[in-house]
Amino acid sequence: MTTLVEVPRGLAGVVVTDTEIGDVRGEEGFYHYRQYSAVDLAQQCSFEDVWYLMFNGHLPSPEQRRAFKEQVTPLRRLSPQLAALLPSLANAKPLDGLRTALSFAAADRGMRPLLDTDEEERTSDVLFVCALVPTILTALYRLRAGDEPVAPRDDLSHAANYLYMLTGEEPSIEHTAAIEKYLISTIDHGFNNSTFTARVIASTGADVGACLVGAIGALSGPLHGGAPSRALAALEEIGTPDNIDGWVRSRVEGGERIMGFGHAVYRTDDPRSLMLRDVATSLGGDLVEFAKQVEHKVVDILAELKPGRKLYTNVEFYAGVVMEQCGVPRDMFTPTFSASRMVGWSANVLEQARDSKIIRPRARYTGPEAPQPVVVSD
Numbered sequence: 001m002t003t004l005v006e007v008p009r010g011l012a013g014v015v016v017t018d019t020e021i022g023d024v025r026g027e028e029g030f031y032h033y034r035q036y037s038a039v040d041l042a043q044q045c046s047f048e049d050v051w052y053l054m055f056n057g058h059l060p061s062p063e064q065r066r067a068f069k070e071q072v073t074p075l076r077r078l079s080p081q082l083a084a085l086l087p088s089l090a091n092a093k094p095l096d097g098l099r100t101a102l103s104f105a106a107a108d109r110g111m112r113p114l115l116d117t118d119e120e121e122r123t124s125d126v127l128f129v130c131a132l133v134p135t136i137l138t139a140l141y142r143l144r145a146g147d148e149p150v151a152p153r154d155d156l157s158h159a160a161n162y163l164y165m166l167t168g169e170e171p172s173i174e175h176t177a178a179i180e181k182y183l184i185s186t187i188d189h190g191f192n193n194s195t196f197t198a199r200v201i202a203s204t205g206a207d208v209g210a211c212l213v214g215a216i217g218a219l220s221g222p223l224h225g226g227a228p229s230r231a232l233a234a235l236e237e238i239g240t241p242d243n244i245d246g247w248v249r250s251r252v253e254g255g256e257r258i259m260g261f262g263h264a265v266y267r268t269d270d271p272r273s274l275m276l277r278d279v280a281t282s283l284g285g286d287l288v289e290f291a292k293q294v295e296h297k298v299v300d301i302l303a304e305l306k307p308g309r310k311l312y313t314n315v316e317f318y319a320g321v322v323m324e325q326c327g328v329p330r331d332m333f334t335p336t337f338s339a340s341r342m343v344g345w346s347a348n349v350l351e352q353a354r355d356s357k358i359i360r361p362r363a364r365y366t367g368p369e370a371p372q373p374v375v376v377s378d
Contacts, residue, residue: 004362016191016359017199021054021347024190026265031272033188034058039275042184047158047340048072050184051130054347055123075131076152076161078139081108083149086136090143094335097140098133099216105132106209114353115205122353125208126346133342134158137335138165159183162339167327175326178279179336182322185272186315186337188344190265194218194225198345202352203359215345219338228320228337229330231260235291235321244297252305258298260317267310276318283325291321 007014022038024031031038034053041050045059052060052068060068078086082105089097111125139149150165159180163171171179188195198215219225238247251258263270277295280288295313302311323333 004364016196017352017355019191019348019351020057021344021351022188022190024265026263027267029266029268029271031189038185038188039271042181042275045184047180047183050187051158051343054187054343055126055350072127072131072158073154075128076135078132078135078149079105079108082136083139086139086149087143089140092140092144094137094140094144094332095216095220095338098136098335098338099213099220101136101140102129102133102209102213102216105129105136106207106213109209111207111209113205113207114202114211114349115356117353119350119354122208122350126212126350129208129212130342130346134162134339135165137332137339138162141166141329141332141335142168162336163326163328166329166332171326174283178283178322179326179328181279182276182319183336183340185275186319186340188341188347192224193221194341195345195348199348199352200359202349203355203357205356208346208349211349212342212345215341216338219334219341225334225337228260228316228323228333231316232320232324232330234259235287235294238294241290241293244294245301248298248301249305252301258302260320261298261302261313262309262311263314266312266314269312270314272315273313273318276315276322277313280318280321280325283322285325287324288321291318 020034022031022033033041033050034057036053036059041053045053048069049059049065051072052064082101085104086097086101089100092100106125106129109125109128112121114122117125135149135152142149147168150168152161152165156164156170157176157180160171160176162183163175163179194215197218198211201211201214238244248258277292280291295317299312302309319337320330320333323336324330328336
């Protein structure tokens with residue numbers, strides 16, 4: 001008989017596996033990818049370099065960087081079959097459409113179960129998905145808006161290409177750098193819900209497409225993926241500095257959540273928020289200055305009304321500001337997050353596939369006592 005082990009609801013704090021990919025140290029306000037601070041990577045590296053790191057465990061040499069770019073650049077393009085499917089998904093929200101489009105792309109590619117593949121084939125499959133997802137997302141957005149999709153350009157970086165395919169215009173150096181920092185900062189973040197989902201599916205030996213579609217489904221939930229657009233909407237609702245105090249107090253005293261504040265792991269400043277505040281400051285503008293005013297006031301009021309809770313801005317608060325300043329439409333905020341997190345999910349899928357132990361926990365039964373006699377009425 002299997003011995004039941006009592007654990008907290010939601011598996012909070014429970015260690016379920018070992019990983020070499022990264023970790024979050026919430027009490028310190030620190031998180032890392034492999035052996036490097038994620039914030040340092042965002043400030044000093046390209047998205048492609050960090051992508052390479054997540055898959056290979058080390059940063060690339062110049063030769064490895066060139067080879068990696070040559071490998072992933074052709075994978076950005078839509079196949080004729082996938083391009084023909086996307087208009088039928090245009091009425092869906094981009095993240096919803098992505099689930100169906102990615103399932104199709106995986107089937108069209110002929111992805112095989114992880115259990116039946118080697119490291120080379122698995123890596124080829126996740127590279128394909130990570131390169132293709134930005135193209136799918138931007139095409140779905142443009143089709144929904146009544147515009148034609150914009151094909152990827154081979155001469156643009158991953159971040160620049162994303163903005164280009166989204167807007168149809170080559171982005172500025174400043175906007176490319178800002179979005180690249182945001183994308184790098186959200187590649188991975190410990191054993192979060194969607195990452196765990198991807199690994200549970202991978203533990204069954206399913207194909208890469210199934211693992212990543214499942215992760216997208218988990219991310220689509222408001223309690224996980226969040227909504228930087230909601231934090232931005234709160235700034236608009238407040239409107240002016242004179243309204244900050246009354247607006248915040250009325251919501252805190254009414255038990256409402258202030259979007260963009262508080263995090264399940266961090267008990268100090270979210271390091272992603274601190275970095276993105278610097279990015280927003282470099283972009284400048286009235287919105288940025290107002291966001292700083294709101295942040296300062298909200299933190300003070302939360303400290304006064306919820307003493308001991310240590311509530312600070314999370315990644316959503318300044319992520320919304322940065323994306324707004326760079327011209328990313330609000331209904332593409334969470335999809336943009338998914339485009340970067342695809343790399344983190346994929347690294348976890350690869351790691352899980354090297355350990356074939358299926359993840360199979362137990363639930364405590366709390367229904368009527370069994371067995372009871374079956375009584376069938378005439």
